[in-house]
Amino acid sequence: MVQYLETDVLIIGSGGAGMYAAIAAADHGANVLLLDKSIVGRSGATIMAQMTVAAAVGEEEPDDWRFHLKDTIAAGRDLVDEPLAKILCQRAPEKIWQMEEWGVGWARSGNHLTQVHAPGHDRKRCVYVDFLNTGPATARTLRNQVRKFDNIRRVSDLIVTDLVLQDGRAAGAVALHLETGQAVTIAAKATVIATGGLTSMYNRNSASANMGGDGYALGLRAGAELIDMEFVQFFPIGHLAPRMTGMDPIMWDPFRYKLGGRLLNGKKEEFTQNYGAPEDGKYVVTRDAATYAIFKEVEAGRGSPHGGAWLSFEHIPEADLRAAFGPVIDKLANNGIDLTKMAIEVAPIAHYHMGGLRTDDSLATTLPHLFATGEAVGGANGANRLSGNAISETFVFGELAGRSAAALSHSAMPDIHHAAQPFLDIIAEASNRAGGGMTPTAATASLQTIMAEDVGPFRTADGLRRALDNLAQLAATLPELPTGGAMAFNQQLADWFGLRNMLVVARTIATAALARTESRGAHQREDHPGLDQAWTYNQVVRLDGDDIRLFRSEVRRLAQEELA
Ligand SMILES: Cc1cc2nc3c(=O)[nH]c(=O)nc-3n(C[C@H](O)[C@H](O)[C@H](O)COP(=O)(O)OP(=O)(O)OC[C@H]3O[C@@H](n4cnc5c(N)ncnc54)[C@H](O)[C@@H]3O)c2cc1C
Known part of the structure; x- marks a missing residue:
């Protein structure tokens, strides 16, 4: 009904x-x-x-x-x-x-x-x-x-x-x-x-x-x-190691606001200054610049053991740590993390x-x-x-x-x-697909891997084309993925609808990233390093049938006097 x-x-x-x-x-x-x-x-x-x-x-x-x-x-x-x-x-x-x-x-x-x-x-x-x-x-x-x-x-x-x-x-x-x-x-x-x-x-x-x-x-x-x-946007200092449970992977952000901390490469050296963004123990480097610097250090073989960077608060006295974060220090201790004695590993996350x-x-x-x-x-x-x-x-x-x-x-x-009927039919059809095979949840995990491997913070034309091919192959399986049939709290059905959306959105990201042949902010093309002024445009996406259409649009600006 x-x-x-x-x-x-x-x-x-x-x-x-x-x-x-x-x-x-x-x-x-x-x-x-x-x-x-x-x-x-x-x-x-x-x-x-x-x-x-x-x-x-x-x-x-x-x-x-x-x-x-x-x-x-x-x-x-x-x-x-x-x-x-x-x-x-x-x-x-x-x-x-x-x-x-x-x-x-x-x-x-x-x-x-x-x-x-x-x-x-x-x-x-x-x-x-x-x-x-x-x-x-x-x-x-x-x-x-x-x-x-x-x-x-x-x-x-x-x-x-x-x-x-x-x-x-x-x-x-x-x-x-x-x-x-x-x-x-x-x-x-x-x-x-x-x-x-x-x-x-x-x-x-x-x-x-x-x-x-x-x-x-x-x-x-x-x-x-x-x-x-x-x-x-990738958050540069998401928690990587050691294993930490019951805490948020981006919790190091507030630590850095309050205490600074030191971001170090695998050799325990500060490195952001080598990418034009010195830190000097303060938290000043923007997210795109820090993400770039960490990935480049890892690529050069100077990453931390799990493939990120070290974040160290070892130079900060325990009393200061406690004054700033009190009970959180105990929660960290329960995870075997003593910030006065060890650095933790961090890496960029979406x-x-x-x-x-x-x-x-x-x-x-x-x-x-x-x-x-x-x-x-x-x-x-x-x-x-x-x-x-x-x-x-x-x-x-x-x-x-x-x-x-x-x-x-x-x-x-x-x-x-009347207009709602075709969409109600999609729900009815998707709710009625029992059977075996790859589940929507498993297919979603495949999509996440495609995105991480080829549409992450570092991109190349080859990788983006590969991602688009892989996404197309995954999309072809969508109509057949079993949802387990109509029932209350059917997570597979929910995931099927989520995947249906992710597939189209992933294509818009990869298509726009492939077209933008420069590196700017959160979009870094290994095959097109550096910002290209000719690309000072926004890209607009439309759907035409099943095809993604891209076009450039002038950036909307304020008059100079409105900025003064
Ligand atoms: C861990 C974390 C820490 C952050 N810390 C900060 C910070 O310190 N400062 C800062 O400025 N920003 C921070 N951000 C970013 C900021 O929190 C978000 O950008 C912002 O909260 C987004 O708010 P929103 O209302 O647009 O979306 P959300 O708060 O994400 O809400 C979207 C809602 O839409 C619902 N929804 C989605 N799809 C459907 C659908 N198909 N049908 C019905 N409902 C749907 C979802 O269930 C969700 O409840 C952080 C983000 C994260 C993840």
Whole structure:
């Protein structure tokens, strides 16, 4: 049986961006349906975020959003969509105060907010709640706000599988209810994609399983454009060794903010200065530059034993370590890690996606009545994102997308019963495929390996072509992969729909990366080293039937006086 729902504003994904959008849309009088393929308000990247939220609140030292914008544009290596970045930097401070009013509890030193200096920022600009607790506190605060609105309906375990169009505009979606195995049709006057990023498409990542690029695929199949898909950010110091359980692989970031630490090669020598990025015991090197330097050292045979770099806090007295990280030091001890006596090994892992849905300044995508928000939006960070910009992005873009979508509440409710049918048929067909053979979960692992081997931070034309061939072979198996049949909580079925999305999104990344014959930010071509000014363009992706179409687009710039 197919369930039917209707709403003014449909928000797909309930991380920080989705929840902020729901609050804004509801506050502007819209009826909102906030859904998530996992638990509403408790899944995705937001709740995992560690520490930094960048905003020029100027609490530690004088600051201005224009300085933040300047740093964001510089980090983005000339590809930043400047109007979007301006919105992000200009509005971030008011969102920090709004979150404070809502009870997030930013860390304070005396009577002002504490701010740390993160790499690529020119001053202390990042607020936080506590070590490893910024994401949970942010998510909790937004959940509490969401609950205050009677006009926000929340539905968990609902996987949106396709968007539905009416008269050339987004008119809702079709979804699979994981808990019951039932299909659901949702008519909506406006739809917001808040599905986060795609880093679980790589086998080493900082992501949870539900960050597989669904929103990009949903938008693309419905006719929306994507931008900057080749720019996948790798977090340079993901934990590599020794084995560590119960702790986050990117936990060394806050350690570096507070204590500096030393990044060393296999010979225990500092090395980032050899790549034009000296550290001097501070944490100043941007993510793209550090990722590049680590990979190059490993390639030159100067990696740490497990193929990364050493990160050492051995020179820092135990009392200082304890003062900064108290109980975490004990948790590390339980893992056999004593930072006063040993360095740990770190290596780059997939962490964030700079690309995404192409939008205008109201966060409208190129498909009418479809909006995007949060990490699902492409362009605001160009070829490389600054630490802390992603959480600010969820607040600022969340509020803006929610408000923009709510403005369409006056339009007529679309009738999508007929248009939804082909997508309901896909759910019915996929739910009805028992049998043996490679499972969707195993096929997903193959895709992650393809992406890691040939579409990682270092790319070549041969490798990218090989990846596209391998992805095509994998895609050919998709219609036959067994899902185990219709049943409640069928993870294989969920993975089948995830893989269906990953396959198309992976092709957009590899195709865009193959076309960009230069190295810039997070996109490094071994066969085309160095930045090529002739490539100061964004690449836009469209789907034409099953074919990926790429075209170049001028980078949107601000007038000089708006930057001054
Ligand atoms: C470990 C980690 C630490 C980080 N630390 C920081 C930090 O310190 N500072 C910073 O600025 N950034 C940080 N980031 C990045 C930042 O957290 C994310 O970019 C940001 O939270 C993304 O928010 P979002 O709301 O766009 O997406 P998410 O929070 O990822 O939410 C997306 C939601 O969409 C749902 N969804 C996906 N597909 C579907 C579908 N088909 N149907 C229904 N629902 C769907 C998911 O289940 C998920 O709940 C970190 C990221 C990670 C992974």
